[in-house]
Amino acid sequence: MRTSRNVERRTILKAAGATAATLGLAATTGCGGDSGTSSDGTVTIRYAWWGGEPRTIAMKKSIALFEKKYPKIKIKPEFTDYLAFWEKFQTQASGGNPPDVFQNAVTFLRKYDKRGVLMDLKTQADAGNLNLENFRNGVLANGQVDGKQIGIPVGANTMALVIDLNAFKKAGVEAKFGWTWDEYFAALQTIQDKLKIAGDTGYFTIMYLYDLYLRQNGKAFFTDSDLGFTEDDLTQWWEDGYKRVKSGLVTDPKKIEQVSPKSGLSAGLAASEFTWDNFSIRYQGEGESDYGLAPIPTTNGKDTGQYLGSLMLSAFSGTKHPKEVAQFIDFMVHDPEVGKIMGYDRGILPTTEQFDAFKPTDPNNKGVAAYEDEVAKAGVLGKITPHPSGADVIEAAFLRIGGEVAQGKTKPADAAKALFGEAKAAFAG
Numbered sequence: 001m002r003t004s005r006n007v008e009r010r011t012i013l014k015a016a017g018a019t020a021a022t023l024g025l026a027a028t029t030g031c032g033g034d035s036g037t038s039s040d041g042t043v044t045i046r047y048a049w050w051g052g053e054p055r056t057i058a059m060k061k062s063i064a065l066f067e068k069k070y071p072k073i074k075i076k077p078e079f080t081d082y083l084a085f086w087e088k089f090q091t092q093a094s095g096g097n098p099p100d101v102f103q104n105a106v107t108f109l110r111k112y113d114k115r116g117v118l119m120d121l122k123t124q125a126d127a128g129n130l131n132l133e134n135f136r137n138g139v140l141a142n143g144q145v146d147g148k149q150i151g152i153p154v155g156a157n158t159m160a161l162v163i164d165l166n167a168f169k170k171a172g173v174e175a176k177f178g179w180t181w182d183e184y185f186a187a188l189q190t191i192q193d194k195l196k197i198a199g200d201t202g203y204f205t206i207m208y209l210y211d212l213y214l215r216q217n218g219k220a221f222f223t224d225s226d227l228g229f230t231e232d233d234l235t236q237w238w239e240d241g242y243k244r245v246k247s248g249l250v251t252d253p254k255k256i257e258q259v260s261p262k263s264g265l266s267a268g269l270a271a272s273e274f275t276w277d278n279f280s281i282r283y284q285g286e287g288e289s290d291y292g293l294a295p296i297p298t299t300n301g302k303d304t305g306q307y308l309g310s311l312m313l314s315a316f317s318g319t320k321h322p323k324e325v326a327q328f329i330d331f332m333v334h335d336p337e338v339g340k341i342m343g344y345d346r347g348i349l350p351t352t353e354q355f356d357a358f359k360p361t362d363p364n365n366k367g368v369a370a371y372e373d374e375v376a377k378a379g380v381l382g383k384i385t386p387h388p389s390g391a392d393v394i395e396a397a398f399l400r401i402g403g404e405v406a407q408g409k410t411k412p413a414d415a416a417k418a419l420f421g422e423a424k425a426a427f428a429g
Contacts, residue, residue, distance in 0.1 A: 041072055043324050048078035049103035050085035055345050062338045066331050073324045086392070093117050096318065100325050104151050104314040106142055111389040112314075118150040119315040124326035125149070131330055134352045137376050142310045142384050151312030152329050155347025157368075158306050158375055159208055160277040161294040164287075167271040171195055175294035177378075181213075184297035188249055191271045198251040201264035201273040204241025205402030207395050208309075209274045211385055213237070215305030216298060220385045227394075227423055228385075231416045238405045238412035245406050253406040262286050276309070277371055278347045281364045293371045306375060307384045311346045348372050390426030397422045 037043050049059060056079050063075045078099060080088065086108075092098040098117060112118050124130045132140060135153065143151025163175055171194045173187040188199020203209055211221035220228040244250040256264045265273040266287030272294075283291040296304040313332060315325045332338055339354025344365050349355040360366050375381060401419050404410040410418070 037320075042074060043072060043321050044074045044076055045100040045319070045321050045324055045328065046076045046078060047101045047328070048085065048089070048099035050080060050082045051103075051345075052081075058341050058343070058345060061341050062332060062335075065335070065337055065341075066328060069331065070324075070327060073328065075328065098316045100316050100319040100321060101313055101328055102316075103154075104312045106151075106309065106312075106384060106387050107392045107395060109143070109145050109151055109312075109314075110387060111392060113145050113148070113150050114389045116317060118148075119317040119319065119322065119325075120148040120150060121152060121315060121326065121329070122149045124322060127323070127326075129323050129326035129330065131334055134334070135350050136348075136352060136355060137308055137381070138383075139308050139310055139350050142308070143312050143314075151314050152333055153310035153312050153350040154333055154342075155278070155344070156308040156310045156350050156372065157276045157278045157347035158308055158372060158381075159212055159274060159296060160280065160371060161272055161274055161296060162265060162280050162283060162291055163272045163294045164265065164268075164270075165290045165292045167191055167195055167197065167289070171271075177295045178301045179295065179297055180301060181297045181299065185244070185249065188271065192249055195271070197268065198270040199249050199272060200244070201251050201256060201270040202241075202245075202253060202406060203250070203274050204237055204244075205399055205406060206274055207398040208276075210234075210237060210398075212296060212305035213299075215382065215385070216300070216303050222385050222387050222391060224386050225388045226427065227420070231413075231420055234416040234419060235413045238402065238415055241402075242405050242408070242412060245408075250406075253403060265291070276347075277368050278344055280368065284364065293367055302380065304375075304380055305382070306380060307382050308372070309347075309384060310350065344368060388427060390423070390429055393426035393429070394419075394423050397426075 047063070049055070059079070060077065063077065067074060085103075089098060089102065093112060093115065109118070121130055122132075125132045130152075132149065137156065139153045139156045140149075142153055143149055161175065168175065168187075168191070171187075171191040173190050175187070185199070191197065191199050207221060214220050214229055214233070219233070222228055241250065245252065251264050251269045255269050259267040259269065263273060263283060263286060264270050266283045268287065268289070277293060280291065280293060296306060298304055313329045315322070315329065319325050334351050334353050336353050336357035339349050339357040342349070343358055344360065348369060349358055360369060397419055401410065401415045405412055405415045
């Protein structure tokens with residue numbers, strides 16, 4: 001992702017430390033209830049998010065700061081893990097009672113905008129209750145759909161390759177900016193030959209990585225309303241992946257299941273794994289080696305297809321307290337003290353006020369910040385691939401069906417056909 005003279009020197013960035021926050025594994029649920037206004041004019045709004053215990057602790061500290069600044073606005077928290085969050089939200093939205101403010105992601109924007117659940121926050125910006133300035137690297141656009149601002153980023157991240165630094169060094173291979181997919185797989189073959197371990201944990205089941213590969217080749221996983229590739233494209237991707245499982249270059253998925261929830265990389269089953277850069281903090285805590293961030297392989301030696309993704313805050317279109325909701329969102333994305341409290345839990349801080357306020361001291365967060373800085377400076381970042389309504393269903397299907405391919409349960413061509421069938425149903429839903 002880098003074009004500067006320091007590319008070679010800074011290709012691999014140290015990743016250290018671990019927390020359950022990025023994994024979203026710790027489940028802690030809060031109480032529900034309706035928003036309202038008390039007799040003294042105090043307004044209560046519901047705020048829901050997913051994530052682990054460290055995120056919840058930080059979030060409650062941030063809420064306390066907000067309530068101190070706005071004593072007439074009380075925040076009622078609701079929090080759980082990722083899967084439970086969306087199951088609950090689906091029920092709440094169907095019943096017309098979603099939280100006033102909630103954590104969101106690009107996968108769900110069009111789905112719930114289509115259902116009229118999401119507020120266009122430009123109206124509150126125009127009213128002076130929400131500042132849409134000072135967002136870094138164009139990340140504000142991630143929350144825009146059809147001219148509406150229905151999500152406000154609270155963090156930014158991008159796909160990266162996490163590698164076992166010791167394994168790469170022992171095998172005598174190096175991860176370099178601009179390396180091609182052929183060079184990547186050749187490096188993994190060398191690792192397999194010399195160290196007798198797989199090179200990768202299962203790259204071809206990751207939807208967001210396939211999206212980067214498609215973007216490198218002039219396509220994309222999604223268009224505004226459909227899939228942006230063909231069954232033949234996907235068949236080839238999964239055929240290549242399965243061949244590498246059979247050859248041992250990619251870890252046997254049964255072994256991955258045996259060590260779950262630990263990563264196959266940190267369990268020593270492979271030398272590399274693709275994931276979001278801010279998720280890299282998990283590996284040092286889980287594994288016994290040293291891990292670092294390396295560039296995404298390319299098709300042409302330059303373009304990685306990368307973009308900045310982000311978690312966001314969205315608001316319920318039917319909230320009784322739109323002004324207070326906007327003031328809360330504004331505080332959570334711009335207040336410097338909130339930036340210091342949250343750190344990079346949800347990705348690199350999105351606004352200049354918070355980014356400048358938080359100075360990471362641990363090697364992992366420093367490495368993630370440096371990685372994204374280098375990516376931005378390289379000038380290869382594109383706009384995020386649009387996600388049509390139904391994208392969440394397709395993402396889950398891609399992981400599930402890709403896993404069946406990896407285990408040899410489904411032939412790649414049949415799997416691709418099945419994915420397209422499920423996508424058609426998801427888009428129509």
